[in-house]
Amino acid sequence: MKTVMKLALATGLAALATATSLPALAQAPAPQRNPNELAARQLYSDVVGIRTARGHKQMGVMTGYLKEQLLKAGFAESDITITDYDSEGEPTQGLVVRYAAKGKPKAGPIVFLGHMDVVEALPEDWERPPFTLTEENGYFFGRGSLDNKYGVATLTHNFIRLKKEGWSPKRDLYLVFSGDEETGMISTRAQAKMVAETIKPALVLNGDAGGVAMTEDFKPVMYQVQAGEKTFATFELTVTNPGGHSSRPRADNAIYELAAALGKIQAYQFPVNASPLVRSYFGAMGKLTPGEMGQAMQAFAANPEAPEPRVKLLSDPGISTQMRTTCVATMLRGGHAENALPQSAIATVNCRIMPGEGGAAATQAALAKAIGNDNVKFKLMTNVVESPESTLTPEVRAAVMASLDARYPGLPIVPELSSGGTDGMHYRALGMNTVGIGNAAMRSADIFAHGLNERIRVEDFYKGLDHWYLVMKKLAG
Structure with missing residues (x-):
């Protein structure tokens, strides 16, 4: 898998x-x-x-x-x-x-x-x-x-x-x-x-x-x-456009629109999920991890709303994956000729979704809201199993x-x-x-x-x- x-x-x-x-x-x-x-x-x-x-x-x-x-x-x-x-x-x-x-x-x-x-x-x-x-x-x-x-x-x-x-x-x-x-x-x-x-x-x-x-x-x-x-879900994001000759650029461009959407996804952070499993994990890991990171883990387990330990943990990409849903662009394709405006641009976005957050549907809705552009169409590419x-x-x-x-x-x-x-x-x-x-x-x-x-x-x-x-x-x- x-x-x-x-x-x-x-x-x-x-x-x-x-x-x-x-x-x-x-x-x-x-x-x-x-x-x-x-x-x-x-x-x-x-x-x-x-x-x-x-x-x-x-x-x-x-x-x-x-x-x-x-x-x-x-x-x-x-x-x-x-x-x-x-x-x-x-x-x-x-x-x-x-x-x-x-x-x-x-x-x-x-x-x-x-x-x-x-x-x-x-x-x-x-x-x-x-x-x-x-x-x-x-x-x-x-x-x-x-x-x-x-x-x-x-x-x-x-x-x-x-x-x-x-x-x-x-x-x-x-x-x-x-x-x-x-x-x-x-x-x-x-x-x-x-x-x-x-x-x-x-x-x-x-x-x-x-x-x-x-x-x-x-x-x-x-x-x-x-x-x-975590639930594995992959989406394709597509922007289409009538296109035209590259010598006559138009205000709307499929590649630019998709790039802007991916920038919004990059900037978007899913909320922290402090489930009982997550808190118990950090409570135990904190006792085994030296220094400030270990202290932050224990403090987060005791009070997930405290800002300082939360910021400390989220600063480490390996550790933060235990705390929230993540979505990342993994593949990209677009256009059909070097001298033509793109008629379509497609990106693959892979998500790892925390349990209890509504699965793929809720994740898609959150991404669409963050992007704020109805021209970006979503297609779920995986047979999602939420557990x-x-x-x-x-x-x-x-x-x-x-x-x-x-x-x-x-x-x-x-x-x-x-x-x-x-x-x-x-x-x-x-x-x-x-x-x-x-x-x-x-x-x-x-x-x-x-x-x-x-x-x-x-x-x-x-x-x-x-x-x-x-x-x-x-x-x-």
């Missing part, structure tokens, strides 16, 4: 660190890995090796591979469902796996989300083969090594691990993996509808968001939980704490609002409480999802293996 950063760790760390270089890690002898770690690494390597980017039609290979591994572990054919979809003209698949409770379930089902597709990676652009898991300099490199085959591999691995151990959950658990999250989200929408109508989960936990945020020297500072997502904020329930918080205590005891848990988009939005939109509690641990300099040389630190891969194991046992044991 069009995403600023699904884990949203970069925003949280913006005030904590500025380094971006990849340090040379000391080449200590590689520790000897136990059978559980080796099995997880093999599964991870195998799924990274399947090129599930659009255009390669490999999703059937992926679902077939995962099904084979689950059957070997003891899951029955009836536990595994592979669904077929047409995703904008290309076939794709979804995967649903049920880990059934023994006897009568003691509580409602839990659904664990992930997506099996990845953004395309061209081998000629990468330093290493993108669809081969490469271990080098203390990192695992490969397309999807983070987004989201790390989540898919570790969720699947822990289902297999628990099944082989003979563990019986006290409530039904489901893996629900989509096949086109990075593009049309056709499988995501269909699966969310199916989950709402047939599984009716008590909890939906997203493995494609959340995680441990680290400083540039790899010190863990907080665990971020995705509790909401509310979710709640980090006490039972999920306790499960996350059980995992963190095994890795980083006492690490604070901070619910946050993601600027990007994940499968979770579709589940929230259908009324299911959905939070992102992924197992990644990263510093901002290592976030290369959708980019070149995507990676995750080897040490953090292995440290995160028990995350879902502990969460599942805590919630269903």
Whole structure:
């Protein structure tokens, strides 16, 4: 999906660190890995090796591979469902796996989300083969090594691990993996509808968001939980004109009119949205952020109307995205010949809309009012999904704490609002409480999802293996 950063760790760390270089890690002898770690690494390597980017039609290979591994572990054919979809003209698949409770379930089902597709990676652009898991300099490199085959591999691995151990959950658990999250989200929408109508989960936990945020020297500072997502909406703004010969300029010009409108959008600032989630986020972040910025965060959390802390926070573009809707021009085209007056000019404006603000319609109305020119016509270009904020329930918080205590005891848990988009939005939109509690641990300099040389630190891969194991046992044991 069009995403600023699904884990949203970069925003949280913006005030904590500025380094971006990849340090040379000391080449200590590689520790000897136990059978559980080796099995997880093999599964991870195998799924990274399947090129599930659009255009390669490999999703059937992926679902077939995962099904084979689950059957070997003891899951029955009836536990595994592979669904077929047409995703904008290309076939794709979804995967649903049920880990059934023994006897009568003691509580409602839990659904664990992930997506099996990845953004395309061209081998000629990468330093290493993108669809081969490469271990080098203390990192695992490969397309999807983070987004989201790390989540898919570790969720699947822990289902297999628990099944082989003979563990019986006290409530039904489901893996629900989509096949086109990075593009049309056709499988995501269909699966969310199916989950709402047939599984009716008590909890939906997203493995494609959340995680441990680290400083540039790899010190863990907080665990971020995705509790909401901004709404993604793209508009085309068009101005038309009869045009004419360029030797006879006229008072009205489509390009000038559009330029003036974009200037109004640039100058316009959406109001600050101090929702309970936003205030709790800044209250927690303020305690972790040094200096004046940290003080401003805490002051804003205590009193969002106080002008000084508000101005301080809004001065930082990375931080202010957590406080308000944003709209920005991203593409521009106009005119048809160098010696002719433009008959049309078109701009693309992308918006990330805060929950609870009326969605795309209200945002369009605000932009149109700011522009103040009826000649500028709006067209909504995206299939907008507006989703509310979710709640980090006490039972999920306790499960996350059980995992963190095994890795980083006492690490604070901070619910946050993601600027990007994940499968979770579709589940929230259908009324299911959905939070992102992924197992990644990263510093901002290592976030290369959708980019070149995507990676995750080897040490953090292995440290995160028990995350879902502990969460599942805590919630269903």
